Amino acid sequence: MIIGIDANEANLTSHRVGVNQYAFDLIHAFYNLKTNHQFVIYLKNPPLLDLPASRHGWDYRILPFPRLWTQTRLPFDLYTHHPRPDVFFSATHYAPRFSPVPTVISIMDLGFLKFPDQFTPRDFNQLKSWTAYSVKKASRIITISEFSRLDIVNTYGYPENKITVTYPGYDRNMFKLVRQTAVLKKYIISEPFILYLSSLKPNKNVVGLINAYSQLIKDEKIAINVNLVVAGKKAWLYDDIFRLVKKLRLSHRVVFTGFVEETEVPVLMTHSRAFVMPSFYEGFGIPVLEAMACGTPVVVSRVASLPEVAGNAGIYVDPSDPGSIAGGIAQALGSSRDKYIQAGLKRVKLFDWQHTARSTLQVLEQAAKT
Numbered sequence: 001m002i003i004g005i006d007a008n009e010a011n012l013t014s015h016r017v018g019v020n021q022y023a024f025d026l027i028h029a030f031y032n033l034k035t036n037h038q039f040v041i042y043l044k045n046p047p048l049l050d051l052p053a054s055r056h057g058w059d060y061r062i063l064p065f066p067r068l069w070t071q072t073r074l075p076f077d078l079y080t081h082h083p084r085p086d087v088f089f090s091a092t093h094y095a096p097r098f099s100p101v102p103t104v105i106s107i108m109d110l111g112f113l114k115f116p117d118q119f120t121p122r123d124f125n126q127l128k129s130w131t132a133y134s135v136k137k138a139s140r141i142i143t144i145s146e147f148s149r150l151d152i153v154n155t156y157g158y159p160e161n162k163i164t165v166t167y168p169g170y171d172r173n174m175f176k177l178v179r180q181t182a183v184l185k186k187y188i189i190s191e192p193f194i195l196y197l198s199s200l201k202p203n204k205n206v207v208g209l210i211n212a213y214s215q216l217i218k219d220e221k222i223a224i225n226v227n228l229v230v231a232g233k234k235a236w237l238y239d240d241i242f243r244l245v246k247k248l249r250l251s252h253r254v255v256f257t258g259f260v261e262e263t264e265v266p267v268l269m270t271h272s273r274a275f276v277m278p279s280f281y282e283g284f285g286i287p288v289l290e291a292m293a294c295g296t297p298v299v300v301s302r303v304a305s306l307p308e309v310a311g312n313a314g315i316y317v318d319p320s321d322p323g324s325i326a327g328g329i330a331q332a333l334g335s336s337r338d339k340y341i342q343a344g345l346k347r348v349k350l351f352d353w354q355h356t357a358r359s360t361l362q363v364l365e366q367a368a369k370t
Contacts (some may be wrong), residue, residue, distance in 0.1 A: 001037045001038070001040065001086045001087070001365070001368055002038045002039075002040060002083060002084070002085045002086050003037055003085060003086070003087055003088075003232075003361075003364055004040050004042055004061075004078070004084075004085030004087070004088040004089065004101075004164045005027070005030075005038050005040070005041050005042065005088075005089045005090075005091060005094065005234075006025050006042050006070070006074070006088070006089070006090040006091060006094075006096075006212070007023055007041045007042065007051075007091055007094050008022075008024070008042075008043055008044055008045060008069075008092070009023035009024075009091055009129075010023035010024040010027050010051065010091065011043050011044075011045060011047055011048055011051060014048060014050060015233075015259055016197075016198075016369075017089045017199060017233075018108065019091075019092060019108050020265075021288070022091065022106070022108065022144070022168055022286075023091035023092065024050075024051075025168070025169065025171070026088075026091060026353065026356060026357060026360065027041070027051065027052065027091070027096060028052060028353070029169070029237055029353040029354055029356060029357035030357050030360075030361070031052040031058060032354065032357075032359065033357055033358065035057075035355070035361065036057075037057070037361070038057050038058075038059075039057060039058050039059070040059050040060075040061050040085060041058070041059070041060045041061065042061050042063060042074065042077075043060060043061070043062050043063070044062075044063060044064060044069055045062065045064070046060075046062055046063060046220075047060055048359055051357045052216075057107050061077070061081075063077055070090075070094045070095070070096050070097060070130075071096075074170045075096045075097050075098040075099060076368075078096060078098075078099055078100055078101065079098075079100050080130070084100060084101060085101055086101060086366075086368045087101055087102050087103075087104065087139075087192070087364050087367050087368040088101050088102070088103045088104070089104045089105075089106075089164060089360075090103065090104070090105045090106065091106055091132065091179065091363055092105070092106065092107075092132070092145060093105060093106075093107055093127070093131040093134055094130050094131070094147075095133075095134040095138055097133070101136070102139035102192055102307075102367045102368060102370050103134075103137060103138055103139060104138060104139060104140045104142060104363060104364055104367045105134050105135070105141055105142070105143070106136075106141075106142040106143065106144075107131070107142075107143050107148065107152060108143070108144055108148065108283040108284065109143075109144075109145075109147075109148045109151070109281070109282070109283025109284075109304075109305070110131075110148065110151050110152065110155055110232035111203065111281050111283060112124060112127045112128070112131075113128065114203075114281060115154065115202065115203050115281070117202075117237075117294065117327045118201055118202060118203065118235075118236055118237065119195055132156065134141075135152070135156045135158055137163075138158075138162075138277055138365075139367040139370045140162050140163075140164065140191065140363050140366065140367045141158060141163045141164070142160060142164050142165075142360055142363055143163060143164075143165055143166075143167055144165065144166065144167060144283060144284045144305070145165060145167070145282075145283060145284050145308050145309075146165055146285055146305075146308060147304050147305040147308065148165075148284075148305065149163045149165050151242050157338065164359065164360075164363050166196045166356045166359040166360050166363075167284075167308075167350075167351055168183060168284055168286055168289075168351065168353070168356060169289075169351045169352045169353035169354070169355070169356050170286060170289045170293060170348065170351060171290075171352075171353075172291050172293070172352075174262070174263070174266055174295055175265075175266050175269070175290040175293040175331070176266065176293060176294060177266075177270050177294060177295050178266040178267050178270050178294070179267070179270055179271065180267045183264045183267040183268065184267070184268075186264075186272060187229070188255065188256060189227070189229055189255050189257075189258075189268075189271075189336055190227055191227075191271060192225075192226045192227070192273045192332075193226060193227040193228065193229045193255075193271070194213075194226055194228055194229070194272055194273055194274045194275075194276055194329060194332075195229050195231065195268055195269060195272035195275050195276065195291075196209055196228070196229070196230050196231065196232070196275075196276050197231040197232055197260070197265065197268065197269075197273070197275070197287050197291075198232045198277065198279075198287060199232050199233055199234075199235040200230070200232055200233070200234050200235050200238040200241060201235035201236050201237060201238065202236075202237050202280075203281045204278075204279050204280075205278045205280050205301070205319050206230060206238075206241050207241055207244055208319060208320070208322055208325060209228075209230075209278050209325060210241065210244050210245060210248065210250070210277060210322075211244070211248075211253065211322040212253070212278070212322040212323070212325035212326040212329065213228045213250070213253075213326070213329075214248045214250060214322075215322055215323060215326045216326040216329055219326070224330060224333060226273060226333065227253050227255065228250075228253060228254045228255070229254075229255045229257065229268065229272065230254060230255065230256050230257070231256075231257040231258075231260045231261040231265075231268060232257075232259065232260070233258060237259070242256075259360055263330075265287075265290065266290070266294050269290060269291045269294035269296050269324075270294045270295065270296065272291075272296055273296075273297075273332070273333055273337075274286070274296065274297050274298070274299055274332035274333060275287070275291035275296045275297070275298045275299070276298075276299045276300075276325070277298070277299070277300045277301065277303050277306065277330075278299070278300070278319045278325050279300075279301050279303070279304070279306070279319060280301070280303065280316060280319050280320075281303065281304050282301075282303075282304045282305055282306050283304070283305060284305050284308075284309060285300070285305065285306050285309045286307065288300055288309045288310055288314075289309060289348055289351055290349055291344075292310070292313055292344030292345065292346075293345070293348045295298075295341050295344070295345060296341070296344070296345065297315060297332040297337055297340035297341055298310055298313065298314050298315065298332075298344060299317060299325070299328040299329055299331075299332050299339070300314050300316060300317070301312075301314070301317060301318070301319040301369060302316040302317065302318065303315070303319060309349070310344075311342060311343075311347050311349040312343055312347070313343035313344040313346070315328045315331050315332050315340060317327070328369060334361045356366075
């Protein structure tokens with residue numbers, strides 16, 4: 001069987017987050033599978049150096065085109081080039097507009113429908129329209145949490161039995177206990193500290209975290225002396241975050257690192273006393289897995305998919321209540337800290353990219369028969 005894959009999300013940048021990271025890690029897991037299937041990886045541009053090398057059963061098909069690639073160039077190639085794939089998988093929301101073969105799409109979450117103000121009108125309308133037609137045309141859908149699966153069913157009326165949840169994994173070779181003070185010196189980080197790591201945008205609730213942190217260090221009953229490290233690139237509507245830090249006079253206690261190289265992330269997670277993700281919404285939350293793998297307690301919101309990720313290893317908080325977030329952090333730093341560390345190390349064994357790839361491949365095999 002020939003499997004075509006739109007892997008452009010993995011090929012956009014070497015600074016991968018979210019769907020870029022999902023596509024990149026899944027592509028590598030496919031590459032390492034023992035199978036007789038042939039993979040043809042469709043890209044707009046030549047593959048970046050960290051994508052798998054071409055070999056027997058693994059080829060790249062480069063289709064340069066500046067705009068509307070999934071709408072025009074990709075469909076044209078699927079109809080005219082031979083041999084054509086038996087099934088086509090999009091590691092993103094967007095399927096080819098027209099296809100002579102069954103298509104499977106992967107949807108991380110539907111957060112764009114819940115937070116449209118985080119996108120330009122043009123980008124939002126494209127996401128809304130192109131995702132809707134892709135769902136309608138898809139033979140199968142893959143998503144990364146039960147929460148997102150139900151969201152897709154309720155939003156689009158798509159048959160529930162044609163949606164498969166394949167949980168992402170994490171890089172087991174990279175995310176483990178890694179102590180390296182040079183990285184802390186690079187970002188001028190003083191221990192002890194708690195860590196937030198993700199993009200800076202409203203649904204991540206960094207403002208709520210900073211308000212909670214302010215309460216935490218000022219509460220004489222708790223008497224915790226710990227810094228806060230906010231790691232991640234600026235996304236959108238982030239000015240309120242910096243204004244709040246200045247207003248609360250926390251500039252000497254809160255460190256903004258900006259984007260952190262992936263090889264440095266395990267160091268920050270290992271050295272941190274707790275990892276905090278107080279989001280209002282998450283499609284999954286791979287950093288939660290990575291933090292647990294580094295032996296760090298995780299404090300997460302009891303919303304969306306996060307309970308599926310952290311399970312019994314998570315300390316759960318109400319993201320709309322800074323007091324709840326502060327209490328969760330205090331719990332992570334308290335006498336039960338080791339219990340959460342051990343539970344996290346056990347929990348992450350359930351998440352593996354090879355299992356994700358095998359489950360995804362089964363879906364593609366099923367779709368090819370339709």
